[in-house]
Amino acid sequence: MLRIFRIIALVEGVTTIAxxxxxxxxxxxxxxxxxxxxxxxxxxxxxxAYLAAMIACLPGKGFSGWEWARTFIAALFPFGTFLNDPLIRGKQTARPVV
Known part of the structure; x- marks a missing residue:
């Protein structure tokens, strides 16, 4: 699920740049x-879609309240989703793939 979220975050970031x-x-x-x-x-x-993906993909993945807030705030600023990607990638690699 975090892989899907990262793809949606990438699309959101690219559309912001465009x-x-x-x-x-x-x-x-x-x-x-x-x-x-x-x-x-x-x-x-x-x-x-980014907001919906947050609600669908992030619960139960070990995100603290600050990490949830940071992930939301990242969508409010240009390049924010790119700067937040290492956090999401770290959570993704820390969890076993199911």
Whole structure:
């Protein structure tokens, strides 16, 4: 389950980068807002999937209250999911694969 969560976190992080580093600069610097709606919606869906995956994948995996909070907060900041990935990977490798 943590592997699934890590994949969803990766998608959420990539969509954040696409929104902030591709779609929004095209809108504000090049005057072309064409990419903002599809990339923004994709990012919104990925963010909701990240939250749902937290609820579905993390219980019972040994996360402390702070680690839960850190994992949620990671989704609120650009590159946060990438910075939080070592924590998730560590939990994943510490548990036997079932």
């Amino acid at each position: 929104l902030f580093l591709v779609a929004m600069p095209l809108k504000y610097w090049a005057g072309n807002p064409m990419l903002v709606p599809p990339v923004g919606m994709t990012h919104g869906v990925a963010w909701l």
